[in-house]
Amino acid sequence: MLIDLEIVSPEKLLLSKSADMVVLPAAEGEMGVLPGHAPMIVLLRGGTIKLTVGGTVTDTLYVSGGFAEVTTTRVTVLATEAVEVASLVRAEGESRLAAAEAEYAAADRFNTEALDVAQAKIQSARALIEAAPAA
Amino acid sequence: MPSLKSLRIRINSVKSTQKITSAMKMVAASKLRRAQSKAEAARPYAERMERMLASLGASVAGSPSAPKLLVGTGSDKTHLLVVFTADRGLAGAFNTNVGRLARNTARRLESEGKTVKIFTVGRKGRDYLRREMAANLLDDSITYAGRKSIDFADAEDIANRITALLHDGAFDVCTVVYNRFASVISQVPTEMQVIPAPLPETPAMEVPPGTPTATYEYEPAEEELLARLLPQNLAIQIYRALLESSAGEHGARMSSMDNATRNAGDMIKRLSQTYNRARQANITRELIEIISGAEAI
DSSP: OOEEEEEEOSSSEEEEEEESEEEEEETTEEEEEOTTOOOEEEEEOSEEEEEEETTEEEEEEEEOSEEEEEOSSEEEEEESOEEEGGGOOHHHHHHHHHHHHHHHHHSOTTOHHHHHHHHHHHHHHHHHHHHSOOO | OOOHHHHHHHHHHHHHHHHHHHHHHHHHHHHHHHHHHHHHHTHHHHHHHHHHHHHHHHHHTTOTTOOHHHHOSSOOSEEEEEEEOOSOOOBTBHHHHHHHHHHHHHHHHHHTTOEEEEEEESHHHHHHHHHHHGGGBOSOOBOOTTOSOOOHHHHHHHHHHHHHHHHTTOOSEEEEEEEEEEETTEEEEEEEEEESOOOOOOOOOOOOTTSOOOOOEEESOHHHHHHHHHHHHHHHHHHHHHHHHHHHHHHHHHHHHHHHHHHHHHHHHHHHHHHHHHHHHHHHHHHHHHHHHHHHO
16 A cells, blocks of 8 residues: 655646655654654655665655645645755755855844744754765 | 718827727736636635634633733724725725725725724825825835736735734724625625634534544644734735735726727727718718719819
8 A cells, every 4th residue: 555645836737646645844853754643734844754664765856845734545745845855956955054044143032923933934944955965 | 061081080099099908908807817727726724724713713712821812902992994906996896895895894894983004005096085085094005117017925914914913003994995896797896804814613623524523632732823823824814915906907897898998999980980971971072072063063
């Protein structure tokens, strides 16, 4: 039995595939989803989604954050971007990291929400740098 | 009767107008197709988001710490109207309709003793409301003049500005006014309240037949999840309004340019009839002159 993975962005359907197992970068830690998983709604941090078929990882995709809806037969990821890890560019991550750190530094110390947002951006930029292939 | 020359000039000028309007119609038709496919592509995300929100909102609603975006500030003294129009005219009553709806709503709310602020997206709406209700207009406004297409980042930008205003306590209730795309020839000016967020009717969870029904588990807790989901949902709602408005704009322009082309055709027909009649009359007159001249000899 396979589980379907769908990645949708606000602009289009990014990917639709089936796999034995899907590993999601959930906000509270990596999470492997097998067919028949209990229904869940999960917050995602920046990180990589891995698809496993027959024990080997077939696809690795970077997402910058989002939400996932898990049902027994399907995982739907709402993300703003999903990129094959192979086509990531490290420099892009570094420029994002710099921008996010500047935003964090500029944010009002007492506005916790703005700080959270900036921190999430820093985290997802770091995840991009980590996931990008070495130049 | 106008001279033959002036008639010829007019016919030519109407002909070139017709060429322009029919070209604009073609352009609008192709832009409309693109806008429609964009709106279509945005649908799956919006649907899933709505489903998550429905199930989450139901479990959080009523709790005192529910986020502002969902429950509002608790009062409804100050209203913010976000008005979406096009940046360009020549689209029939498209811009006027939205502008008028916004103006009437603002007047109605004011007569109920509420304060109204207006934020415009699109040049035409800004210009119209600046004439009509300059006192209510926020200084800030957005236009996309000269831009090829709008994308989700634009919607996020608008949503961020609105959320910032909400946190500053600048308004209590936010309503979006835009042209809903009913069909190519009909755009309905619509108001849609976005803050406090109306909860969608809880749709049944997607459950394959044969499995026991269950409710969602949440990670992290509902409230934290909701706090992240709501700003995204606001951006989605705004994105949808932007897309519908842009599809509507091209639809309206297409049908108004179609009308203009047809009218130009009618006018050319009438003018050439007058022209031919005048030419014929001239010939007849000249013939009579020649004949009567010959007879006189």
